[in-house]
Amino acid sequence: MSKRSNESDAEYKARKRAKKEKKEKKKEKKEKTAKFQKPETKSVAVASSDSDNSTDKSTNDQLCWKSFSDAPFAKPIQQALQEAGFTEPSPIQARAWPVALAGKDLIAVAKTGSGKTLGFLLPVFHRISNNDLPSSAQESSSSGNGTSPMCLVLSPTRELAIQIHGECLKFGSSINIRAECVYGGTPVGPQCKQLKKSDPQVVIATPGRLCDLLERKVLSLSNCPFAILDEADRMLDMGFEKQLTTVMDVLPADRQTLFFTATWPKSVRRVADKFLRKGETTEIFIGGAGDGELAANKAVTQTFLEAQDDEKDKKLYDLLCGLEDTASVVIFANTKRRVDYVAKAFWDEGFATVAVHGDKPQHERDASLKKFINKQSNIMVATDVAARGLDIKGVTHVINFDMARDVESYVHRIGRTGRAGEVGLAITFWNPDYDKECSPALVVIAKNAGQDVPPFLQKYEKVKTSKQWRVANAEKATTELLKESA
Numbered sequence: 383m384s385k386r387s388n389e390s391d392a393e394y395k396a397r398k399r400a401k402k403e404k405k406e407k408k409k410e411k412k413e414k415t416a417k418f419q420k421p422e423t424k425s426v427a428v429a430s431s432d433s434d435n436s437t438d439k440s441t442n443d444q445l446c447w448k449s450f451s452d453a454p455f456a457k458p459i460q461q462a463l464q465e466a467g468f469t470e471p472s473p474i475q476a477r478a479w480p481v482a483l484a485g486k487d488l489i490a491v492a493k494t495g496s497g498k499t500l501g502f503l504l505p506v507f508h509r510i511s512n513n514d515l516p517s518s519a520q521e522s523s524s525s526g527n528g529t530s531p532m533c534l535v536l537s538p539t540r541e542l543a544i545q546i547h548g549e550c551l552k553f554g555s556s557i558n559i560r561a562e563c564v565y566g567g568t569p570v571g572p573q574c575k576q577l578k579k580s581d582p583q584v585v586i587a588t589p590g591r592l593c594d595l596l597e598r599k600v601l602s603l604s605n606c607p608f609a610i611l612d613e614a615d616r617m618l619d620m621g622f623e624k625q626l627t628t629v630m631d632v633l634p635a636d637r638q639t640l641f642f643t644a645t646w647p648k649s650v651r652r653v654a655d656k657f658l659r660k661g662e663t664t665e666i667f668i669g670g671a672g673d674g675e676l677a678a679n680k681a682v683t684q685t686f687l688e689a690q691d692d693e694k695d696k697k698l699y700d701l702l703c704g705l706e707d708t709a710s711v712v713i714f715a716n717t718k719r720r721v722d723y724v725a726k727a728f729w730d731e732g733f734a735t736v737a738v739h740g741d742k743p744q745h746e747r748d749a750s751l752k753k754f755i756n757k758q759s760n761i762m763v764a765t766d767v768a769a770r771g772l773d774i775k776g777v778t779h780v781i782n783f784d785m786a787r788d789v790e791s792y793v794h795r796i797g798r799t800g801r802a803g804e805v806g807l808a809i810t811f812w813n814p815d816y817d818k819e820c821s822p823a824l825v826v827i828a829k830n831a832g833q834d835v836p837p838f839l840q841k842y843e844k845v846k847t848s849k850q851w852r853v854a855n856a857e858k859a860t861t862e863l864l865k866e867s868a
Contacts, residue, residue, distance in 0.1 A: 445480035447471055453479055455508055458556035463500075466552070472497030477666045478640075479505050485516070487658040488640045492668040499549050502610050502640045506533050509608070510583055511557045516607040516636045528600045529577045531585040533608040536629065538616040539588065539767065540565040540744060541751065546586045546612065559583055566591040567744045574600045589617060589625035596632065603632045611657070614643040615650045619790075623653065630657050645790075682800035682808050684833045686824065689811045694783060695727065701781065701809065702733060702761070709778045710754075713763045714795050716784040724783060725763040738764040766791050775801065782810040785817045789851055792820075793827065818842045823851045 447453050449470060450463055471479065474492045481488050482505035492498050509515065510532050537543040547563035554561055561584040564573045570591070577585070577600060585601065595601045609630070611617070617626060639658050643650050646667070689697050698713070705711065715721045718739040725737035736750035736759045754762040755774055766786070777799045786792035792810075799806025810824075821842035828835050 446476045447479055448476060453504075454483070455504055456511065456557050459504060459507070459553060462553050462556055472501070474498050474666070474668050475501045477668075478502065481664045481666070482506070482638070482640060483508065485638055487638060487663040489654055489658065489663060489665040490640070490642045490668070491646045491666070492642065492644070496668060498612070498642050499546055500553065502535075502612070502642060503546075503549060503553065506584070506608050506610070506640075507554050507557060507559050510559065516634075516638060528595070528598075528602045529581055529585075530602045530605050531582055532606060533584040533610065534592075534603060534606050534629075534633070535584065535586040535610045535612060536592070536617065536626070537586060537588055538613045538620055538622065540567055541747070541767070542613060543586045543588055544748070550584055550586065554584070561586065563587070564591050564595060566594075570594060570598075574598070577601065589622040589629065593625050593628055596629070603629070604634060606633055607637050608640075609633055609637055610640045610642070612642050614641055614653065615645045615647070618649055618653060626653070626657075681805045682796055682831070683806070684796065684828050684831060685807065685809045686812050686828075686836050686839050687809060688814060688836075688838050690813055690815060694811055697811070698724075698781065698783060699728070699731065702728065705779065709760060710757070710776050711761045711779040711781060712774075712777055712798050713761065713781045713783050714786070715763060715765065716787065718765060720784065721763045721765055728761065733761055734759040735761045735763055738762060738767065740765065740767055766795070774798065776804070777801070778804075778806055780806065780808045782808070785810065785812065785820055789823050789827075792824075812839060814838070818845050819848045820851045821845060822847050
């Protein structure tokens with residue numbers, strides 16, 4: 383700031399002082415505005431699934447219900463939990479139930495298989511059955527604008543939506559909770575008729591089919607007080623942000639939102655900040671510190687086999703022949719054609735295989751999954767459609783017949799085993815012809831999980847990686863391998 387030619391010293395000093403005061407006031411105002419706009423979230427981090435160590439970053443201690451008797455659920459629900467073989471709440475349930483029942487919005491970072499489905503369903507069931515609803519909520523009813531449910535559960539895939547619906551029927555029917563499941567890949571007509579007929583209190587939906595039903599005015603969400611996003615990160619990965627925004631915009635402002643995700647990158651945080659109420663949100667991180675970084679899953683043993691394409695069939699055959707009859711195996715391949723080839727080739731060799739990929743009709747996919755879950759077939763060959771969203775208990779082995787396309791897909795694949803208190807083995811075929819760029823990230827993932835790294839992989843630890851296999855992604859992705867008790 384320079385002195386003007388016609389200005390006295392006193393005038394110059396006064397002008398300089400006034401400008402400084404104006405600048406300070408502007409800065410103070412900006413700081414106050416930023417402080418006002420910042421979400422006031424309470425964050426809880428749980429160290430591990432088999433430990434009660436926890437860190438509460440908020441000023442108030444969060445409730446943790448270590449026994450089912452701590453929860454106010456009705457006797458039929460308590461009985462159903464016992465009949466299902468559960469002895470105590472999982473870590474995510476122990477932390478999520480008190481928050482959800484208190485009417486707060488919730489961000490829960492926990493992997494599939496952590497017991498999160500009941501973590502969000504049971505509190506909502508309890509509030510609906512006891513008419514404990516947000517002030518703007520009205521009774522679910524069919525009207526000119528379509529069926530109006532009291533709870534919406536959004537799922538990224540048909541398979542996960544069907545699984546959630548199964549849990550609704552298993553635990554909600556005893557207290558007269560009506561639930562319906564809608565998803566794409568099947569005719570919309572029968573789903574519309576079923577919604578009108580049953581008038582469900584809970585609707586589980588995939589984003590695309592839900593938006594279709596809203597456009598047809600088969601469903602109305604204007605009076606829906608509960609919204610649940612399950613596998614929210616996966617929905618964003620699949621490009622559903624536009625559909626999510628459309629859905630959340632038609633929900634009432636006075637609603638409770640439960641936001642469940644397996645990862646916590648910036649993109650997911652941005653969406654959560656947009657959908658959840660500021661000052662009314664609690665964050666829970668299962669398996670790591672408050673920043674959402676979770677511990678690597680040492681319950682999964684990772685093994686790497688060097689194999690060119692013309693060697694893979696023989697090596698896979700030898701592996702399968704060496705397994706126990708009780709083994710339950712998921713084999714991943716990168717293309718639908720490759721899945722069909724592997725499934726048929728090994729069926730012809732006498733193995734009980736089923737194939738799951740996106741080109742198969744829904745009834746065939748459902749039948750194949752049912753056979754695998756019920757142990758009628760002990761080998762499921764699949765594309766990455768099965769790597770996320772499916773909670774299949776008892777998988778003992780995961781075999782990557784083809785290398786995953788990126789770091790995230792790799793960790794989601796091997797996360798299909800080593801679940802619910804069990805141990806598992808992940809075997810990955812590494813082709814030196816075109817998998818070298820994956821090596822640095824694989825080395826990081828294996829080392830972070832305390833695994834041995836074979837020499838042929840270690841040899842390429844310093845090679846140039848692709849965008850999909852950056853080492854930084856690997857360091858973050860190992861957080862996906864957190865083991866949960868369910």
